Amino acid sequence: MTASSAVQIQEQNASARRARRRKFWAQAPSYVVLSAWSFFTIFVIGWVLIASLKTNAEVFRDVFNLPEKWQFTNYAKAWNAANFALYFRNSLIVTFSSVVCILAVSAPAAYVLSRMNFRGRGLLTTIFIAGMGIPVLLLLIPLFVIMTGIGVVNTLPGLILVYVTVAIPFTVYILTGFFASLPNELEEAGVIDGASDFGVFWHIMLPLASPGLITAAIFNGIMVWNEYLLVLVFVADSEKRTLSLGLYSLQNAMQYTGDWVGLFAGVSIVMIPTIILFVVLSERMISGITMGAVK
Amino acid sequence: MKTNPRLIILFLLPATAIYLAFFLVPAGWAFYYSAFDWSGFGEEMTFVGFKNYVRLMTTDPVFWESFFNTLKILVVGGAATFTIAFTLAVMLNSGIKGKKFFRALIFMPQVIAVIALTTLWAFAIYSPTTGVLPNFFALIGWEAGADYLWMSADHVFWSMLIAIIWIEVGFYVVLLLAGMDKIPMEYYEAARIEGANMWRQFWGITLPLMWDVVTIAVVLWSISAIKVFEFPFAFMGPTTDSHLYTMGVYLYVMGFGKRDPIFQLGYATAIGVLMLVLVVVTSVVIRRAMRRDVLQY
Amino acid sequence: MLAIEGTEPGYNTNYFVYLIARLKGPGWMTQAANDKSGEMWKDPAVLQAAQLSRVLWDKGCIPEVSAGYKWPQAQQTIAAGETAAELVGSWLPTELLSATGPDFKWGALNFPEVEGGVGKSTDLNAFILSFMILKDSEHPQEAADLLKFIVTKESQQTMVEMGAVGVTRKGVAWPDNIKEAQVAAESATAVFGEGDGLQGSNAELWTKVIRDPFNNMFVGQTTPEQFVESLVKDTAAYWANQ
Known part of the structure; x- marks a missing residue:
């Protein structure tokens, strides 16, 4: 090795280091801001989870400390005394049934709207999607009259019907986008193989669209699980409440107990399932959001 | 494109029937109800024409308060949300490590029930006794910050708006990031060679090339901002402070009363109709204002 | 110090x-609210009442932080010993039981008379829950029997013991920590409901014209004069639209 080439390598190394250093300093503000934002979110959610395991006195006395003894009985109280066991079951039933019905109703419609040719197709698609802009609050009073008329107010099937209804615009929107993006060749191959139109839908297109269906299922599932306005209006009996309405009631019923830690335990019971779901499925959810809007 | 009338009708029927009967019909019916004086389900309805609208707009200060609150969420909240979302998205897109991790955490409030988040913000963040913010400020010895009353009548609306922005930013970060991902990297490389800094790159390349996504994002924001209900409704105690009334909350209070027996069903429905009008007007205005020639690349 | 849920x-x-x-005596507020011109609110007693409520803040009887309390944060301060009293109902000891423990010493007193006023300290603001049978109820007889059962001495005694609440039947002693409330209830010279009964009879006017604007004044967003002005104006506007 000659002396001059050694100097050259040294210079190259030095410039690479400089570049790295420059890049680091250029990115430092990004790291600071993103870390601060993320830390805040983790911290407050963690604070509630920890507070739900304290005693009432500790919540007020040692705001930032860990509990002396982890009070798992808070959860037992929320679960049993505040009826969260029942609400959890109701939420599971309502969420699962709603999601199945939403997909069963919206997927065929979205398929036809995106892949079949008929008059009025564009108009019908527009009408479905326009529903995304109509505030659900506008529907409440007339819908209440209709639901009373057919006798399904204050029943879980009635509540599921309402959820299916309000989910149609968004679900049709996201699924038409998905079906439209599938290639034509497979469909044609199916027809050549002698499959019926229904067979093509059921055996070929639906499986191909399963990522879209799963995305729609996740979003609607979370919407139904978290929603409380429609339960508040369409369900009167306390034993038919879902979890989020149960939490709303617990918030207002603290007057009977003054039980803050019980409230935090209730908050945690409502939050934890969707957070776990999100940890497992965050990539799919995040890519799902952009599917409809960014083509 | 195929056509098969029987399949088409069969596939469209369930969704169309439900959507028509339980969505479009009630929406249309709302216009009819809004022309009546109607003080409760099962009560007599008296036709009053446009009187509910006249009353709302001429003699009801609470309606205007709720209207301007909605407008503040729409405009001020929108400006803040998009500024923050763009900042975070550009930062996430600058080649940093842990992009997916940060993105997931920023998005996370979106999947948590709003009713849980209201409890979190009211009791765990803002409360003068148990709140993280006042206690943190006290810890670092900043007295003015520690004594700031987040939930008092003067401040509660803005405190609520901060919480709403924190919830919503994640959705728009994800949306804007997806728009940025479509932009070919060569454009940035070319710009860097010409010596354009990040600020210039953003205005010269990023924003124009993802304008379609931005337009959709702004329309989605306006729709969701106008119907804000769940957060302010549950943020306070048994009665919702009128400082937090949005049009949605006021509609509910006038129609169902929360804990007071108010049942002005026609009047409440008229508020709903005005919400729809606001959605339509806003969407049209946004689409017009943001119309640009489509950039090809 | 007084506990105030701001x-x-x-x-x-x-x-x-x-x-x-x-x-002005019980019932006067309802009359004023039903005066379609709103003019009755111009009575000097209304302004005086508004100003008197502000005196509690001005004299430092209410901690400044109270304006930022979301219910039930203020009442918790009673359990913590930071405040001594709250203008509230006999349900408070039950609400605070888990924070105070069973041995907390409770007491109650009637709202005092005001110099020059016609109302007595024994005129009582009471939020009473009542039962009723709907006219097209499917089983009216059974419902009536249930109500009869509820007001028997044994049932009322059970409600006192298990529910720790006051009951309607005379001769049944209320729980110890609200015994002053029973004395007040039994010696009441007049009883009026929430918002002088307006919350039940005209909830819209009560909440929009009186209650929420009063609170804004109470926490210092408006002045007593502005509050009275808005009472006059908004009451007249409310009735003009009926």
């Missing part, structure tokens, strides 16, 4: 209701 108009407006009742 963001809970439903509680705070009780000060206004009581002060009006002490100055």
Whole structure:
């Protein structure tokens, strides 16, 4: 090795280091801001989870400390005394049934709207999607009259019907986008193989669209699980409440107990399932959001 | 494109029937109800024409308060949300490590029930006794910050708006990031060679090339901002402070009363109709204002 | 120090209701609200009541932080020993039981009379829950039997013991920590409901014209003069639209 080439390598190394250093300093503000934002979110959610395991006195006395003894009985109280066991079951039933019905109703419609040719197709698609802009609050009073008329107010099937209804615009929107993006060749191959139109839908297109269906299922599932306005209006009996309405009631019923830690335990019971779901499925959810809007 | 009338009708029927009967019909019916004086389900309805609208707009200060609150969420909240979302998205897109991790955490409030988040913000963040913010400020010895009353009548609306922005930013970060991902990297490389800094790159390349996504994002924001209900409704105690009334909350209070027996069903429905009008007007205005020639690349 | 839930108009407006009742007598507020011109609110007693409610803040009887309390944060301060009293109902000891423990010493007193007023300190603001049978109820007889059962001495005794609440039947002693409330109830010279009864008879006017604007004044967003002005104007506007 000659002396001059050694100097050259040294210079190259030095410039690479400089570049790295420059890049680091250029990115430092990004790291600071993103870390601060993320830390805040983790911290407050963690604070509630920890507070739900304290005693009432500790919540007020040692705001930032860990509990002396982890009070798992808070959860037992929320679960049993505040009826969260029942609400959890109701939420599971309502969420699962709603999601199945939403997909069963919206997927065929979205398929036809995106892949079949008929008059009025564009108009019908527009009408479905326009529903995304109509505030659900506008529907409440007339819908209440209709639901009373057919006798399904204050029943879980009635509540599921309402959820299916309000989910149609968004679900049709996201699924038409998905079906439209599938290639034509497979469909044609199916027809050549002698499959019926229904067979093509059921055996070929639906499986191909399963990522879209799963995305729609996740979003609607979370919407139904978290929603409380429609339960508040369409369900009167306390034993038919879902979890989020149960939490709303617990918030207002603290007057009977003054039980803050019980409230935090209730908050945690409502939050934890969707957070776990999100940890497992965050990539799919995040890519799902952009599917409809960014083509 | 195929056509098969029987399949088409069969596939469209369930969704169309439900959507028509339980969505479009009630929406249309709302216009009819809004022309009546109607003080409760099962009560007599008296036709009053446009009187509910006249009353709302001429003699009801609470309606205007709720209207301007909605407008503040729409405009001020929108400006803040998009500024923050763009900042975070550009930062996430600058080649940093842990992009997916940060993105997931920023998005996370979106999947948590709003009713849980209201409890979190009211009791765990803002409360003068148990709140993280006042206690943190006290810890670092900043007295003015520690004594700031987040939930008092003067401040509660803005405190609520901060919480709403924190919830919503994640959705728009994800949306804007997806728009940025479509932009070919060569454009940035070319710009860097010409010596354009990040600020210039953003205005010269990023924003124009993802304008379609931005337009959709702004329309989605306006729709969701106008119907804000769940957060302010549950943020306070048994009665919702009128400082937090949005049009949605006021509609509910006038129609169902929360804990007071108010049942002005026609009047409440008229508020709903005005919400729809606001959605339509806003969407049209946004689409017009943001119309640009489509950039090809 | 007094406990005040700054963001809970439903509680705070009780000060206004009581002060009006002490100055002008129970029922006067309902009359004023039903005066379609709104002019009755111009009575000097209304302004006086509004100003008197502010005196509590001005004299430092209410911690400044109270304006930022979301219910039930303020009442918790009673359990913590930071405040001594709250204008509220006999349900408070039950609400605070888990924070105070069973041995907390409770007491109650009637809202005092106001100099020059016609109301007595024994005129009582009471939030009473009642039962009723709907006219097209499917089983009216059974419902009536249930109500009869509820008001038997044994049932009422059970409600006192298990529910720790006051009951309607005379001769059944209320729980110890609200025994003053029983004395007040039994010696009441007049009884008026939430918002002098307006919360039940005209909830819209009560909440929009009286309750929420009063609270804004109470926490210092508007002045007593502005509040009275808005009472006159908004009451007239409300009735003009009926």
